[in-house]
Amino acid sequence: MNSVVMKFGGTSVADADAIRRLIAIVSAQAARSGAPPVVVVSAMSKVTDQLLRMTADASRGERATISSGVDEIRRRHLAAIEALVPPPDRDAVSAEVEQQIEELRAMLTALAILREASPRSCDGIAAAGELLSSRVVAGALQAAGIRTAWVDARQAIVTDDHYTAAAPLTVETGEALKREVAPHIATGLVPVIGGYVGATRDGVATTLGRGGSDYSAAIIGAGLGVAEIQIWTDVDGMLTADPRVVRDPRVVAHLSFGEASELAYFGAKVLHPSTILPAVSTDIPVRILNSRRPEAAGTLITARPPLNDRPIVALACKRNITVV
Numbered sequence: 001m002n003s004v005v006m007k008f009g010g011t012s013v014a015d016a017d018a019i020r021r022l023i024a025i026v027s028a029q030a031a032r033s034g035a036p037p038v039v040v041v042s043a044m045s046k047v048t049d050q051l052l053r054m055t056a057d058a059s060r061g062e063r064a065t066i067s068s069g070v071d072e073i074r075r076r077h078l079a080a081i082e083a084l085v086p087p088p089d090r091d092a093v094s095a096e097v098e099q100q101i102e103e104l105r106a107m108l109t110a111l112a113i114l115r116e117a118s119p120r121s122c123d124g125i126a127a128a129g130e131l132l133s134s135r136v137v138a139g140a141l142q143a144a145g146i147r148t149a150w151v152d153a154r155q156a157i158v159t160d161d162h163y164t165a166a167a168p169l170t171v172e173t174g175e176a177l178k179r180e181v182a183p184h185i186a187t188g189l190v191p192v193i194g195g196y197v198g199a200t201r202d203g204v205a206t207t208l209g210r211g212g213s214d215y216s217a218a219i220i221g222a223g224l225g226v227a228e229i230q231i232w233t234d235v236d237g238m239l240t241a242d243p244r245v246v247r248d249p250r251v252v253a254h255l256s257f258g259e260a261s262e263l264a265y266f267g268a269k270v271l272h273p274s275t276i277l278p279a280v281s282t283d284i285p286v287r288i289l290n291s292r293r294p295e296a297a298g299t300l301i302t303a304r305p306p307l308n309d310r311p312i313v314a315l316a317c318k319r320n321i322t323v324v
């Protein structure tokens with residue numbers, strides 16, 4: 001398939017300005033390739049942390065913080081809609097967000113009454129971040145003249161019931177993607193789908209683990225057989241070291257699947273460690289790009305290692321680990 005998957009992380013959908021940059025990047029890609037890309041989005045930055053904090057509060061019966069937290073999440077999403085989606089479509093997109101917000105409020109209230117937060121309940125609440133952001137991004141792209149179709153990730157990614165770290169079921173997910181996503185591409189629509197989220201065969205919401213939107217992008221790309229999986233983030237690519245630890249690390253232009261996977265596994269947070277698995281099995285290149293500097297070349301990750309001989313590619317580290 002000529003189409004590509006474009007995944008945008010939390011900072012790349014954080015507010016109206018970030019979503020405007022996303023729209024420009026998606027338009028340029030659609031114009032370049034001719035085929036509609038599939039857009040996968042994370043929750044707006046910090047929203048997942050906030051949702052999980054509220055779930056913990058609810059499990060202790062603390063109801064006061066729930067109300068203010070849900071109000072803040074609601075305000076952020078409605079502000080982005082206000083800035084990006086003019087009437088008459090604004091009302092419909094706002095109504096979808098309001099409905100999701102009310103569901104979230106009801107779930108948290110129920111947990112606060114019951115004082116419980118099972119992994120299954122945590123996932124029901126954590127999934128709201130991507131369900132909300134994908135609604136906003138779909139509405140914003142549509143308002144910018146790009147014909148889109150919002151896809152419910154719970155219909156498109158089928159997982160086991162290992163809540164909070166669910167694994168995709170490859171055959172079922174392949175079938176679901178062909179049913180829920182491929183027809184939109186065939187009719188010229190850009191599918192917009194929340195990352196991180198899936199559902200069991202019975203339709204109960206699951207999540208793929210923290211940072212799992214990268215993994216969703218790779219699962220979707222592999223299931224549809226796209227030409228490339230793009231990970232749009234807030235740095236210029238895979239760097240020679242964690243920029244929060246080392247000053248001025250360099251971008252690594254080209255990595256093999258094995259090298260990238262190892263760096264991700266050992267702490268290079270820019271890529272979820274499982275992302276490479278679906279790409280390897282289908283031999284689809286992965287590119288890491290900066291949504292604030294789309295002109296930068298980024299990092300290309302392919303099956304074949306780059307030709308030049310490099311003694312050290314990059315360093316990664318994990319904190320607070322004791323090896324016994």
Ligand code: ADP
Pocket residue numbers: 008009010011012042211232233234235237238239240241242243244267268269270271314315316
């Ligand atoms: P997103 O929200 O786009 O998924 P993440 O916060 O998950 O972004 O990952 C990007 C961050 O990963 C960067 O801002 C950077 O601080 C961190 N990071 C850690 N190690 C590396 C590395 N080797 N190369 C690039 N970024 C890294």
Ligand code: ASP
Pocket residue numbers: 009010042043048049129195196209210211212213214
């Ligand atoms: N929103 C989820 C998280 O913060 C998934 C992701 O952003 O990749 O972990």
Ligand code: MG
Pocket residue numbers: 009211214269270271272
């Ligand atoms: Mg990430």
